[in-house]
Amino acid sequence: MTVFAKTLIDPPRIKIPKIEGDFVNIDTKLFLLSNPLEECFPIDLLDRMRSVGLRPWKLRFFIWKPNIFSPWHIDTASKMGKLKSSINWVVKGSGEIQWNENLNLTPDRSVREQFDEGSIESSDSDKITHSSDGHGCLVNTSIPHRVKVGPEGRTTISLLWERPEDFSFDETYKKLNSINLIEENI
Numbered sequence: 001m002t003v004f005a006k007t008l009i010d011p012p013r014i015k016i017p018k019i020e021g022d023f024v025n026i027d028t029k030l031f032l033l034s035n036p037l038e039e040c041f042p043i044d045l046l047d048r049m050r051s052v053g054l055r056p057w058k059l060r061f062f063i064w065k066p067n068i069f070s071p072w073h074i075d076t077a078s079k080m081g082k083l084k085s086s087i088n089w090v091v092k093g094s095g096e097i098q099w100n101e102n103l104n105l106t107p108d109r110s111v112r113e114q115f116d117e118g119s120i121e122s123s124d125s126d127k128i129t130h131s132s133d134g135h136g137c138l139v140n141t142s143i144p145h146r147v148k149v150g151p152e153g154r155t156t157i158s159l160l161w162e163r164p165e166d167f168s169f170d171e172t173y174k175k176l177n178s179i180n181l182i183e184e185n186i
């Protein structure tokens, strides 16, 4: 199964905002940014995405504490709807997104529940089937995944689609590939 693909999309031009509140859990902070996308990406890039039916919507900003694993989770039941894919950039720090496509997770539990209940604990010895630094990547968020954070912590920005249930990861991949925004062919 394909779980990520490097894109040719440069990181959003954005000043890292001052961070207050909004913990996902004790190890992670997540914010929805209000910055208009037109200020963060070239207009022609947004137009190209829209021309194939993709609907880039908002940016999310994540801060992860150093040296942690997030719980294994799937982004299938959040306030935003079912997040089947997003595009990620690492703006600071290091680490990886790791997937285990064989893990069996309940799709109707929210990401917050999956994190809060800690019932899908992570450890160094867990099996992984794929991994990527995640930078500039279209990532499959409907397959069980977690974030492994390096010693400097990790700050990432991710692009949300306006109707994230519209297209599967594969459909989104094909659309981005059709407008020459995928770096590595799967």
Ligand SMILES: [Fe+2]
Pocket: 073, 074, 075, 141, 145
């Ligand atoms: Fe996720």
